[in-house]
Amino acid sequence: MTSPAPAARHPHAPRGRDIHEAGRTATPLELLFDLTFVVGVALAAAQLHHAEGAHHVLAALPGYLLAFFAIWWAWMNYTWLSSAYDTDDAVWRVLTLMQMTGVLIFATGVPGLFEGRTQLAVVGYAAMRLPLCVQWLRAARGDAARRATCLRYAGGVAAVQALWIANDAASGWLPAAGAWPAIGVLVLLELAVPVWAETRGPPTPWHAHHIAERYSGFVIMILGESILGATNAVSNLVQAHGLTAELALVGLGGALLAFCLWWMYFLLPSGAALHAHRERSFGWGYGHYVTFAALAAVGSGLEGVADAMKPDGGASALAAVGAVAVPQAIYVASIWALHRHATRGPDRQLALLALVLACIGLGPLAVARGLPLPWGLLLLSLGPVVMIVAQERRRVANSTRGDTPKN
Numbered sequence: 001m002t003s004p005a006p007a008a009r010h011p012h013a014p015r016g017r018d019i020h021e022a023g024r025t026a027t028p029l030e031l032l033f034d035l036t037f038v039v040g041v042a043l044a045a046a047q048l049h050h051a052e053g054a055h056h057v058l059a060a061l062p063g064y065l066l067a068f069f070a071i072w073w074a075w076m077n078y079t080w081l082s083s084a085y086d087t088d089d090a091v092w093r094v095l096t097l098m099q100m101t102g103v104l105i106f107a108t109g110v111p112g113l114f115e116g117r118t119q120l121a122v123v124g125y126a127a128m129r130l131p132l133c134v135q136w137l138r139a140a141r142g143d144a145a146r147r148a149t150c151l152r153y154a155g156g157v158a159a160v161q162a163l164w165i166a167n168d169a170a171s172g173w174l175p176a177a178g179a180w181p182a183i184g185v186l187v188l189l190e191l192a193v194p195v196w197a198e199t200r201g202p203p204t205p206w207h208a209h210h211i212a213e214r215y216s217g218f219v220i221m222i223l224g225e226s227i228l229g230a231t232n233a234v235s236n237l238v239q240a241h242g243l244t245a246e247l248a249l250v251g252l253g254g255a256l257l258a259f260c261l262w263w264m265y266f267l268l269p270s271g272a273a274l275h276a277h278r279e280r281s282f283g284w285g286y287g288h289y290v291t292f293a294a295l296a297a298v299g300s301g302l303e304g305v306a307d308a309m310k311p312d313g314g315a316s317a318l319a320a321v322g323a324v325a326v327p328q329a330i331y332v333a334s335i336w337a338l339h340r341h342a343t344r345g346p347d348r349q350l351a352l353l354a355l356v357l358a359c360i361g362l363g364p365l366a367v368a369r370g371l372p373l374p375w376g377l378l379l380l381s382l383g384p385v386v387m388i389v390a391q392e393r394r395r396v397a398n399s400t401r402g403d404t405p406k407n
Contacts, residue, residue, distance in 0.1 A: 016205035026214055034218065037221070038221055045297070047110065048297060051064075052304045066183065077129075081135060105127055136151070145202055146201065149198065206281075216266065223261065223262055223295065229299055246374050263388050265291075267388070273342035302324060309374075317367050329360050
């Protein structure tokens with residue numbers, strides 16, 4: 001006798017996934033979806049890099065934060081939806097393709113955001129978001145227990161997209177500064193939709209370890225883009241002027257820093273903590289905006305360090321190392337805050353955070369006192385190394401005693 005074949009999921013009625021599903025990992029489609037966001041991240045970081053080189057960082061910062069919000073928010077909403085309702089059928093794939101197309105349209109409009117031109121970015125953003133409404137409507141059809149929750153998502157996302165389009169149409173009559181209050185309100189409305197949808201009814205069945213893997217994958221994607229940008233900048237200098245000890249140190253310092261920032265992120269026991277305390281998901285998920293944006297800014301700063309090594313000059317050594325140190329410090333602080341929120345870590349870790357931030361500050365301080373820029377860049381890895389060593393020693397001590405990490 002042959003065993004019965006597993007029942008196929010109806011392509012028009014996705015049901016909620018099992019939150020205890022063993023071996024849940026990212027699908028090939030999710031990984032392809034992520035690749036389109038590399039373009040948006042790269043263009044946003046490139047615009048920030050140009051602003052740093054022109055000493056217009058403060059003027060460009062609102063555009064960078066808005067561009068990165070749109071990238072992060074569209075990626076995050078799809079990620080949590082797919083964790084709960086991914087059917088990987090033909091309709092799901094086509095709707096995902098439509099969102100990927102929207103990502104590329106939005107990425108094309110990213111440079112305009114830094115110049116006050118929002119039309120193309122808004123079109124791309126709406127194209128990223130509106131297919132999501134259809135996916136939520138499909139989920140509402142297939143998951144009767146959470147039908148109201150899914151419909152709130154669909155209606156909320158659609159309503160806010162309509163407001164974005166209306167605001168963009170009206171902003172042509174407003175000075176650039178006058179558009180920012182309305183944009184701030186729309187961002188808050190976007191953030192409110194999941195809170196409203198999830199807390200007014202049965203929450204969606206997202207998978208904690210799947211979510212943790214997807215977020216860690218986004219970190220790796222940003223690091224990869226940062227390494228590529230910095231390597232290209234160093235490579236251009238090598239091709240033009242030859243390999244020098246200083247350029248070799250810059251390359252080593254950038255690679256070491258990227259490796260340390262990667263290691264720091266993976267100290268987080270995110271999957272286990274979220275699985276044990278699903279109510280902490282909003283703070284953890286939303287908090288990653290700071291983590292992701294700061295990490296991408298570190299990459300643009302590394303390119304600035306390479307530019308500062310040009311014989312004809314560029315940014316000052318202090319400005320270049322500061323463009324790496326400041327977002328790096330924000331990244332480290334956000335990692336600490338995420339760990340604290342997810343695990344309710346002990347208060348003594350605040351002293352470790354202060355020590356790590358102080359170590360990061362040594363880089364700009366030493367460069368200001370005359371240390372060559374490549375060595376100042378190497379110093380920036382000291383703080384992360386301190387945190388990694390402290391956390392690894394604590395982990396080994398806990399495993400030796402047989403302690404279970406607290407969640």
